[in-house]
Amino acid sequence: MAQYARGSAVAVIRLRNPPVNALSRAVLQALEDGLKKADADPSVKAVMICGENGKFSAGADIRGFSAPKRLGGALGPIVSLIESSEKPVVAAIEGVALGGGLEVALGCHYRVAHVKARMGLPEVTLGLLPGAEGTQRLPRLIGVPAALDMITTGKHIPATEALKLGLVDEIVEENTIEAAIRLANKVIGQPLGPRRLSLKPVPKVPNMEAFLDEALAKVKRQARGCLAPELCFQAVRAATRSPFAEGVRRERELFQVLLSSGQAQALQYAFFAERAVRRWATPGGASWSSAAPQPVRRAAVIGLGTMGRGIVTSLVKANIPLVALEQDLENLNKGRKAVMLLLEREAMKMEGGAQVLDFHNPARLQFTVDFDLLRDVDLVIEAVFENMALKKEIFHKLSKICKPGALLCTNTSALNIDEIASATNRPQQVIGTHFFSPAHVMRLLEIIYGRHTSPTAIATAMQLATALKKVGVVVGNCFGFVGNRMMFPYVQQAVFLLEEGSRPDAVDQVLEDFGFKIGPFRMSDLAGLDVGWRSRKDQGLTGPSLPAGTPARQRHGQRYSPLPDLLCERGRFGQKTGKGWYLYEKAGGRTATPDPWLLNFLSQYRDTHGIRTRFIDQEEILERCLFSLINEGFAILAEGIASGPEHLDVIYINGYGWPKHRGGPMFYASTVGLPRVLAKLQKYSEAHPDVPGLQPSAFLKKLAAVGNPPLKEWMSYLSQQSSKL
Numbered sequence: 001m002a003q004y005a006r007g008s009a010v011a012v013i014r015l016r017n018p019p020v021n022a023l024s025r026a027v028l029q030a031l032e033d034g035l036k037k038a039d040a041d042p043s044v045k046a047v048m049i050c051g052e053n054g055k056f057s058a059g060a061d062i063r064g065f066s067a068p069k070r071l072g073g074a075l076g077p078i079v080s081l082i083e084s085s086e087k088p089v090v091a092a093i094e095g096v097a098l099g100g101g102l103e104v105a106l107g108c109h110y111r112v113a114h115v116k117a118r119m120g121l122p123e124v125t126l127g128l129l130p131g132a133e134g135t136q137r138l139p140r141l142i143g144v145p146a147a148l149d150m151i152t153t154g155k156h157i158p159a160t161e162a163l164k165l166g167l168v169d170e171i172v173e174e175n176t177i178e179a180a181i182r183l184a185n186k187v188i189g190q191p192l193g194p195r196r197l198s199l200k201p202v203p204k205v206p207n208m209e210a211f212l213d214e215a216l217a218k219v220k221r222q223a224r225g226c227l228a229p230e231l232c233f234q235a236v237r238a239a240t241r242s243p244f245a246e247g248v249r250r251e252r253e254l255f256q257v258l259l260s261s262g263q264a265q266a267l268q269y270a271f272f273a274e275r276a277v278r279r280w281a282t283p284g285g286a287s288w289s290s291a292a293p294q295p296v297r298r299a300a301v302i303g304l305g306t307m308g309r310g311i312v313t314s315l316v317k318a319n320i321p322l323v324a325l326e327q328d329l330e331n332l333n334k335g336r337k338a339v340m341l342l343l344e345r346e347a348m349k350m351e352g353g354a355q356v357l358d359f360h361n362p363a364r365l366q367f368t369v370d371f372d373l374l375r376d377v378d379l380v381i382e383a384v385f386e387n388m389a390l391k392k393e394i395f396h397k398l399s400k401i402c403k404p405g406a407l408l409c410t411n412t413s414a415l416n417i418d419e420i421a422s423a424t425n426r427p428q429q430v431i432g433t434h435f436f437s438p439a440h441v442m443r444l445l446e447i448i449y450g451r452h453t454s455p456t457a458i459a460t461a462m463q464l465a466t467a468l469k470k471v472g473v474v475v476g477n478c479f480g481f482v483g484n485r486m487m488f489p490y491v492q493q494a495v496f497l498l499e500e501g502s503r504p505d506a507v508d509q510v511l512e513d514f515g516f517k518i519g520p521f522r523m524s525d526l527a528g529l530d531v532g533w534r535s536r537k538d539q540g541l542t543g544p545s546l547p548a549g550t551p552a553r554q555r556h557g558q559r560y561s562p563l564p565d566l567l568c569e570r571g572r573f574g575q576k577t578g579k580g581w582y583l584y585e586k587a588g589g590r591t592a593t594p595d596p597w598l599l600n601f602l603s604q605y606r607d608t609h610g611i612r613t614r615f616i617d618q619e620e621i622l623e624r625c626l627f628s629l630i631n632e633g634f635a636i637l638a639e640g641i642a643s644g645p646e647h648l649d650v651i652y653i654n655g656y657g658w659p660k661h662r663g664g665p666m667f668y669a670s671t672v673g674l675p676r677v678l679a680k681l682q683k684y685s686e687a688h689p690d691v692p693g694l695q696p697s698a699f700l701k702k703l704a705a706v707g708n709p710p711l712k713e714w715m716s717y718l719s720q721q722s723s724k725l
């Protein structure tokens with residue numbers, strides 16, 4: 001709600017809806033009532049609008065957008081009411097003024113912000129646009145280029161930048177409310193016409209149309225199939241072409257298009273899913289609500305390869321003092337140089353730069369080859385090569401050296417956490433922390449608990465994720481955990497499609513058109529084909545340990561494609577060697593071009609194995625890749641490896657380039673409809689009976705059989721299923 005109070009000549013309207021003062025129906029009604037009351041009271045000469053508990057407002061109540069009676073245009077008229085007030089209205093912006101919250105502030109005649117406040121119009125990230133006249137007022141206040149940037153990206157800007165842009169009139173370090181009341185008193189009686197944004201012209205840009213054409217091309221390039229950025233652009237363009245009232249009409253039309261779009265539903269689902277995964281739970285009964293994290297005052301990272309360097313950079317950026325350890329001086333010096341380079345680059349992007357990060361100070365970042373320096377750290381992240389024997393050796397050493405309470409984390413993408421923990425005297429403090437490359441950039445942190453991992457250890461790893469500004473997702477221990485386990489059947493299908501007649505660029509194109517940042521073959525070339533090759537050799541699927549007489553295209557009675565192994569045997573590791581599934585301009589090059597050699601090689605391969613080349617259409621490519629990945633997701637849920645479909649979706653959006661506007665694989669399955677996913681899997685499985693990844697999971701079958709329930713009810717159908725944990 002909003003609380004109305006009158007002190008001296010300034011009436012105060014305080015938005016109140018904890019925790020972020022979202023604009024619900026009740027808040028809007030109270031805001032409107034407060035404005036009318038102030039208007040009717042002759043002793044009130046000015047109005048100040050602020051938010052409860054140091055937050056102005058995080059905007060419209062997002063849950064309201066999917067409510068049966070949606071409120072689209074409900075806020076615009078209230079913003080107009082504020083602007084048309086004959087008494088000056090001042091916004092006191094503390095904490096955040098986002099979305100509809102900022103639009104309320106734009107209706108005010110003056111804006112005072114606390115220096116630590118953040119402002120933005122993030123509707124685009126929810127598949128919407130600022131539908132309370134924000135697309136028409138903001139360009140009039142800060143100009144078209146800056147407004148377009150804020151509205152089409154949804155970025156939050158700090159108060160200091162808002163002041164430079166002219167978005168706020170004043171920033172203060174002390175009491176924002178007092179400063180706003182002071183300003184309100186000062187401006188009583190001054191003309192309000194020049195302060196009404198709807199009356200201002202949109203500032204001219206030299207050659208506006210050329211500027212807009214270029215801006216549109218950029219927006220389209222970055223949107224990759226997401227609708228909202230382009231419609232945000234169109235709404236701002238309307239401000240440059242039409243009078244205010246007409247621009248508002250256009251904004252409303254576009255808002256309604258977005259509001260009813262599947263993309264908006266997917267993006268809003270993703271918003272809440274990211275928050276839901278913070279409330280982790282394990283089948284054993286441990287949960288976020290009862291487990292308390294341990295403080296991490298000092299950490300250590302072991303191994304300064306690609307992953308270790310990124311992890312060190314992340315910890316430094318999070319202001320956690322640490323020791324970085326390598327096995328010998330040569331690797332240490334190489335690693336130190338690379339880390340320093342990364343940190344210099346990161347510092348350049350930050351206000352205050354290197355001084356803020358303080359990474360030249362050995363008390364904050366110490367490089368060593370001496371394990372003894374790990375005695376007093378609170379947490380260690382081991383990030384060495386994916387080799388079980390090596391990891392066990394390190395964990396054995398750690399359990400002897402580290403203090404009893406230290407948390408021992410292993411950065412692994414697939415290895416068994418329990419086996420690693422078995423090398424220590426404290427398996428309850430061993431946990432998997434699967435970072436994604438580059439570790440200082442990628443937001444996902446998969447947190448894997450083992451059989452003995454304590455709730456405190458999980459809570460501490462989750463707290464670490466928050467400190468590193470990452471999304472931590474707690475999952476159980478199985479080969480590949482959640483992300484890579486779902487990725488295996490996806491990549492497997494992609495390779496099978498090549499065997500049957502497709503081409504790497506055709507498969508990639510279909511998945512990139514779907515919205516993936518990068519298709520499976522480009523991804524594999526980027527990551528390095530040798531990584532999977534090594535793992536397959538370790539598993540005895542290829543290489544010298546493969547028993548003589550094993551059929552080329554079969555392992556353990558199932559279909560297997562040796563294609564990736566054959567490329568590796570020819571030294572084609574991807575970008576690093578200049579050739580893999582594609583050809584690159586040089587070793588380390590990034591421009592992928594289809595390689596005639598590979599196409600010829602594929603055709604010879606098919607001849608050798610008697611495979612009849614057939615045309616494979618886009619639908620089959622998409623369905624076989626995505627539905628096999630989704631199918632594995634259902635198996636993971638049934639086994640209790642993840643506690644809900646939101647976990648899988650958050651992992652895929654933040655770690656695997658899944659297009660956010662499609663909500664994640666499990667949300668996508670819910671939009672396709674589970675009976676359809678099931679029917680397609682059954683069809684493909686009949687055609688390829690030797691591919692277990694295409695055989696529909698029992699959980700999917702059950703959900704389809706009970707009538708395709710909504711995603712949020714799926715887990716309730718598991719009660720009768722057996723959990724492996």
Ligand SMILES: CC(C)(COP(=O)(O)OP(=O)(O)OC[C@H]1O[C@@H](n2cnc3c(N)ncnc32)[C@H](O)[C@@H]1OP(=O)(O)O)[C@@H](O)C(=O)NCCC(=O)NCCSC(=O)/C=C/CCCCCCCCCCCCC(=O)O
Pocket residue numbers: 019020022023024025026028058059060061062063064065067071072073074075076096098099100101122123126128129130131132272275276
């Ligand atoms: C930066 C944040 C604000 C805070 O971040 P942080 O401190 O990390 O905290 P969080 O964990 O993210 O959030 C805390 C909890 O608050 C919930 N939350 C946050 N914002 C909203 C919101 N806008 N609506 C609902 N709930 C919100 C969040 O889910 C957490 O709770 P939980 O853990 O999930 O339980 C950060 O939260 C953030 O970035 N928030 C989103 C900001 C944003 O995107 N704002 C834009 C919203 S869209 C908008 O404003 C559109 C305007 C166009 C015009 C619309 C006109 C219609 C208005 C009428 C609406 C009427 C609704 C009817 C409902 C009813 O019946 O009453």
